[in-house]
Amino acid sequence: MSTILPSASGMTVKTGQTDREKLHTVAKQFEAVFLRQMLSAARKTSFGGDGGAGDISGGQAMETFRQLQDEHFADATAEGGTIGLAKMLEAQMARFVPETPSESAQATADGESGGKSGGTSGDK
Numbered sequence: 001m002s003t004i005l006p007s008a009s010g011m012t013v014k015t016g017q018t019d020r021e022k023l024h025t026v027a028k029q030f031e032a033v034f035l036r037q038m039l040s041a042a043r044k045t046s047f048g049g050d051g052g053a054g055d056i057s058g059g060q061a062m063e064t065f066r067q068l069q070d071e072h073f074a075d076a077t078a079e080g081g082t083i084g085l086a087k088m089l090e091a092q093m094a095r096f097v098p099e100t101p102s103e104s105a106q107a108t109a110d111g112e113s114g115g116k117s118g119g120t121s122g123d124k
Contacts, residue, residue: 035074
């Protein structure tokens with residue numbers, strides 16, 4: 001079966017990130033996992049290999065290589081934003097995550113749920 005390896009270095013959630021930054025990272029991670037599953041399913045299709053000399057299906061080593069290749073491809077594709085699934089997910093989920101931590105604190109203090117105030121916070 002498929003083993004999910006650690007994501008690319010640019011796709012790790014770091015401490016101290018804002019919720020929006022975490023959302024961005026997790027959306028990319030989701031896209032990478034989704035692409036891995038798609039590639040895995042595509043690899044399961046039969047191309048009529050008969051196991052003869054011309055069959056390049058290989059053995060366990062080739063299967064492991066292809067799995068690692070697919071995982072790397074999925075991570076690189078998600079990191080580059082080629083497919084765009086992460087961008088769409090992030091755009092949809094961003095409605096539920098405040099842009100900055102101070103926004104959520106102010107909304108809680110004002111008793112609002114997601115409304116934006118017209119003034120500035122005075123932080124410089």
